[in-house]
Amino acid sequence: MAREILFDPMFPLWLIFGLAGVALVLCVLAALRGLPGWWLRALSVVALALALADPSLQTEEREPLSDILLLAVDESASQGLSDRPAQTEAALADLTQQAEADGLDLRVTRVGDAEGDGGTQVMTALSALLAEVPRDRVAGAVVISDGQIHDADLAPDLPAPLHLLRTGRDTDWDRRLIVSNAPAFAILDEEFTITLRIEDQGAVPAALGEEAEVIIAVDGGQPRAYLIPVGEDLDLPVTLPHGGLNVIEFRxxxxxxxxxxxxxxxxxxxxxxxxRLQVLLVSGEPHPGQRTWRNLLKADSSVDLVHFTILRPPGKQDGVRQDELSLIAFPTRELFFDKIDEFDLIIFDRYQRRGILPSIYLENVRSYVDRGGALLVAAGPDFASADSIYRSPLAPILPGEPTAIVMEEPYTPTVSDLGAKHPVTEGLPDGYGLDGAPWGRWFRQIQLAAGDQADVVMTGVEAEPLLILDRVKAGRVALLGSDHVWLWDRGYEGGGPQAELLRRLAHWLMAEPELEEEALIAAAIGQEVTVTRRTLGDAPETVTVTSPDGTEQVLPLTEEAPGRFTARFVGEMQGLYRLTEGARQAVIGLGPAAPREFVETIATDAPLASAVEARRGGSVALEDGAPDLRQVREGRAAAGRGWIGWTPRNAYLTADVRVTSLVPAWMFLLLAAGLATLAWLREGRS
Structure with missing residues (x-):
């Protein structure tokens, strides 16, 4: 029950107080003049002012409300280490019991890992909890955590003490690997530097040495181990082994x-x-197709093209003297002997033996392929002749042998059954041709006998091999058995995907990883991972996924296209996932390999220290036992040895309100009139 006097004035208070003030001044003047009734007149003015102010008595019936204690429980990944979960649950149970005993309303929020790599957002959760309750009932806030809070600067403006109950132990220690200065892109064959650092935190055992082992693996391959000093930055020189995506794992x-x-x-x-891609294009003679090769290669600004066309073979007899010719001599020795290893791709376009390239130079081309080079032969009628380039030292590495038959008839190039699986020809766009044909027709093909190990990915007349691919030791070779690809470039009968086909062909020859026939690939969108197994062989059945915590799951593979098998899974945690299918391995990282939760794992008071101190709270290590919960007055220190405090707020709910007039207005008026009359009578007697 609470009572309060209220005023409901008939006129504005300033007017009432103003008139009363003037009247009282007149009373004072009367007193100065010696009038004996001045005090009665003053009382009459007061009674009149009270009548105009209309005083009332307000009576409230109040129901007391319990004070609220806010509790944020950190359940992020770092809180799952060691015995921290047990410490957390024990502290929660003890605090719940004490809050009930003190009549506190305990409001609990549990905080997990934030989306992405946001870490532990305890203060954000505490602010949301504070917004859900009446502020004038909040008696305190408690956070149960290891102290590794990543939004500590967002601590809410609490009207009561803030406390930290810290999990973890003083004997905890941890080791972490830090990799920095890693670029997103790097130039092949150019060295760059990655900085490694092994850092120990916490109560590190004295028995640990000053060096630690680090294991490095590239693209899931054979790992290598090295010893590096602990606590020091180590600059590691790296040269990428291949183009495309290179995945380097450090452990x-x-x-x-x-x-x-x-x-x-x-x-x-x-x-x-x-x-820069260095490409050497050698055209045996001018023909309509050589512009197709030149346009394709020159369209890419990153390609340095060296193109030679043999316009006047040595045996040509036209009566023109050599010193009157303006043609550039073919620098055979420089290209095929001194600088051959600088080229990423060599193309022979309708080239035939005419004595320009001695056998020793062609032998050098074969050695170049054996060492990992790329060779493409675009064959015309010359390939079926006695002067064919096949009848040279290149024969052992070419994937097809000419039968000396040139087939001159219309046909539509077709992707073979194997080609439907091969990344060079799978899914080539169609719809170019006329009358519903996928592509326009060609009109010439060299009959080829494909090698036993070669892959025939396209066929032509009567299913004869048209495009043959093969691997030769460390290098790759392709043989195109027609010189009519330029018809697609010119749009004859609608044309065809010559640009995409030749682009893929060139990139496959240069061993770009995305065009590998046998590959295990993982790609992620958010936390959803798509696993793709590409193969030309038998269908694989399953792929094994190893999570960052070491658990394994086996995923069945489903054929989505010829030679392409996929599976999908959602990674529940951030970190490094390993995929294994037979002898093939791949790795993929969801978020950083070491998420923000595991950058700092040692329990500490530091992040919340300023927020706790500003609100007169305290930090208590739970390894010493759960603290007592005590009531403290507002403004006093709310923490001590083995205890934390909460401030009573004395909030209430008003159940009923009654307003009663203290004295009727007419009684005040009657009293004022009587006092004025007494003053007049007394002064009259005088």
Whole structure:
């Protein structure tokens, strides 16, 4: 029950107070003049002012409300280390029991890992909880956490103390691997530097040495181990082994007693790009198709093209003297002997033996392919002649042998059954041709006998091999058995996908990873991972996925297209996932390999120290036992040894309100009139 006097004035208070003030001044003047009734007149003015103010008595019936204690429980990934979950649940149970005993209304919010790599957003959750309750009932706030809070600067403006109940132990220690300066792109064959650092945190055992082992693996291949000093930056020179995506994994073996190995690994993905593609194109004679090759290669600004066309063979007899010719001599020795290894791709376009390239130079081309070079032969009628380039030292590496038959008849190039699986020809766009034909027709084909190990990916007349691919030791060779690809370029009968076909062909020859026939690939959108297994052989059945915490799951593969099998899964945690299918391996990182939760794993008071101190709270280590909960007055220190405090707010709910007039207005008027009359009578007697 609460009572309060209220006023409901008939006129504005300023007017009432103004008139009363003037009247009282007159009373004072009367007193100065010696009038004996001045005090009665003053009382009459007061009574009149009270009548105009209309005083009332307000009576409230109040129901007291319980004070609210806010509790944020950190359940992020770092809170799952060691015995922190048990400490958390024990502290929660004890705090709940004490809050009930004190009549506190305990409001609990549990905070997991934030989306992406946001870490632990406890203060954001506490602010949301504070917004849901009446502010004048909040008696305190408690956070149960290891202290590794990543939004500590967003602590809400609490009207009561803030406390931290810290999990973890003073003996905890951890080791982590830090990889920095890793670029997203790097030039092939150019060295760049990645900085490695192994860092120990917490109560590190004295028995640990000053060096630690780091294991490095590229694209899931054979790992290699190295010893590096602990606590020092190490600049590691790296040269990418191939173009496209290069996945480099760094891992430090888990040491005995450390909190977790989730921060002992890092994976970086670097796209290898060629600085300049060096291509050598040798055309045996001018013909309509050579412009197609030239336009394709020159369309890419990153391609340095060296193109030679043999306009006047040595045996040509036209009566023109050599010193009167303006043709450039073919620099055979420089190209095929001194600088051959500088080229990424060599193309022979309708080239035939005319004595321009001695056998030793062609032998050098074969050695270039054996060492990992790329060779493309675009065959015309010359390939079926006695002067064919096949009848040279290149014969052992060419994937097809000419039968000396040139087929001159219309046909539509067709992707073979094997070609439907091969990345060079799978899914080539159609719809170019006339009358519903997929592509326009060609009119010439060289009959070829494909090698036993070669892949026939396109066929022509009567299913004869048209495009043959093969691997030769470390290199790759392609043979196109027609010189009519230019018809597609000119749009004859609608044309065809010559640009896409030749682009894929050139990139396959240069061993671009995205065009590998046998590959295990993983790609992620958010936390959803798509696993793709590409093969020319038998259908694979399953792929094994190893999560960052070491658990495994087996996924069945489903054929989505010829030679392409896929599976999908959702990664529940951030980190490095390993995929295995037979002898093939791949890795993919969801978020960083060491998420923000595991960058700092040692329990600490530091992040929340300023927020706790500003609100007169305290930090208590739970390894020493749960603290007592005590009531403290507002403005006093709310924490001490083994206890934390809450401030009573004395909030209430008004159940009923009654307003009663203290004295009727007519009684005040009657009293004022009587006092004025007494003053007049007394002064009259005088």
């Amino acid at each position: 430090v073996p888990q040491a005995e007693g450390e909190l977790t190995d989730r921060n002992n690994a890092a994976v970086i993905q670097i796209n290898g790009v060629r600085d």
